[in-house]
Amino acid sequence: QINKTENKKEPVVINADKLEYYNKEKVAVYSGNVDVKKGNFNLKADTVKIYLDEKGDVSRIYAVGNVYFQQENKWGKSKEAEYYKDKNLIILKNNAEVHQGKNVVEGDEIYYYIDEEKAVATSKGSRVRSVLFPKEKEEK
Amino acid sequence: MLEKTKKFFFTFLVILSVSFIFKEISDYLDRQKILEKIKYSNNTLENFYLVSKADQTYTLTGSKMVVKGDNIFIENPKGHYEGEKGSFDLKSKESTYHTKEKVAKFYKDVIFTGKDIDIKTEYIVIDTQKNIVYNDTDTLIYSQEMTTRGKNLFLDMEKEFLKLDEVNSEYRGKNG
Numbered sequence: 001q002i003n004k005t006e007n008k009k010e011p012v013v014i015n016a017d018k019l020e021y022y023n024k025e026k027v028a029v030y031s032g033n034v035d036v037k038k039g040n041f042n043l044k045a046d047t048v049k050i051y052l053d054e055k056g057d058v059s060r061i062y063a064v065g066n067v068y069f070q071q072e073n074k075w076g077k078s079k080e081a082e083y084y085k086d087k088n089l090i091i092l093k094n095n096a097e098v099h100q101g102k103n104v105v106e107g108d109e110i111y112y113y114i115d116e117e118k119a120v121a122t123s124k125g126s127r128v129r130s131v132l133f134p135k136e137k138e139e140k
Numbered sequence: 141m142l143e144k145t146k147k148f149f150f151t152f153l154v155i156l157s158v159s160f161i162f163k164e165i166s167d168y169l170d171r172q173k174i175l176e177k178i179k180y181s182n183n184t185l186e187n188f189y190l191v192s193k194a195d196q197t198y199t200l201t202g203s204k205m206v207v208k209g210d211n212i213f214i215e216n217p218k219g220h221y222e223g224e225k226g227s228f229d230l231k232s233k234e235s236t237y238h239t240k241e242k243v244a245k246f247y248k249d250v251i252f253t254g255k256d257i258d259i260k261t262e263y264i265v266i267d268t269q270k271n272i273v274y275n276d277t278d279t280l281i282y283s284q285e286m287t288t289r290g291k292n293l294f295l296d297m298e299k300e301f302l303k304l305d306e307v308n309s310e311y312r313g314k315n316g
Contacts, residue, residue: 012311019290019307023300030307050311056256056285057313 010039012058014048026052036061041114043069043081043090058085067092069112074100076112076119088114096121105130183207196223202235212237217246229253242268257283261293271297279304286311 017032028050036043046065053059061083068077069090079094089111092098096110098119107121107128121128185205192198197220204215217235221228233248244266252259261279266272273295281288281304290304 011313012309014307014309014311016307017305019288019302019304019309021302021304023302028309030309052311055313056283058311 012050012061013037014050016048026054028052034063036063041069041071043067043083045081060084071114071117074098074117076110078110090114103130196221210238210240212239226255228255244268257281259293264293273297285313 014030014034014036016030016034018030020029020031021027022029029047030050031047034045034048036045036048043061043063045063045067047063049062050058051060051062063081063083064079066077067079067081069075069081069092076092076096076098078092078096081090081092083090092110092112094108096107098105098110098112098121105119105121105128107123109122111120111122112118113120121130183206186203188200188202188205190198190200199220200214200217202214202217204213206213214235214237215233217230217232219230221230230246230250230252232246232250235244235246237244245263246266247263250259250261250264252264259279259281261275262277264273264275267274273293275293276291278289278291279293281290281302286309288304288307288309290307292303292305294303295301
């Protein structure tokens, strides 16, 4: 169990079939089976764009195509996702779902706060859908 | 008579000091063995030092340069470039320059050192006309904040665009 402060210090490790780096825009585009890891947080997608700040730090990540993320017993998926390092926040967009055990939250957009492990779902067209199962009482 | 003697003595003094200076210079050259190092025989130049100065400066040193037809082979090449876009150094064990195609190949322990990025590989090709760099082997790119491994490097120096296949990157950030 990696704790939150350790998680923040962890490097961002990325594996992919191809990297294209645009120095003028300071953008690195990873494509093909992209796998991003940061501590206990893992994100997979077809394409991932890494935006670097002037110090060379990762400031924002944009993922598109078969986006899937996992953090310990929670996982989620969507068509697109954006990750903001300063807030340690991932926004799942376009058929977004977040699951924890049997519980599930669905919506057009889901804001998942990694440190607080909290999900906030919003919807424009259809309604937000949540299925939450009460914890089974332990038999006496 | 005295005047003549004075003139003679003054001229003698000048000749003496000039010859002393030349003696010092030749002793210095002997001590440094600079002249002995530079050898030129059957198209081979040893321990050369090339400088090209314009709005950008190139220097190239090497232990041996052999000219064979349109190709120039260099052992232990060390190149340094300085221009408006910054400076970089490039060295390897061997290099070949194809004068017709204006293509330079560097191989064996190739190390490129830029302002804030280094590249290590076993082989790269530099097309000096198209301003592109490429290879088809493993390549390591690293800076203080990031390390990336991959293969099939392609670098377009004008567009400042880089491509690499089968990559593994680690972004540590400033406090990494």
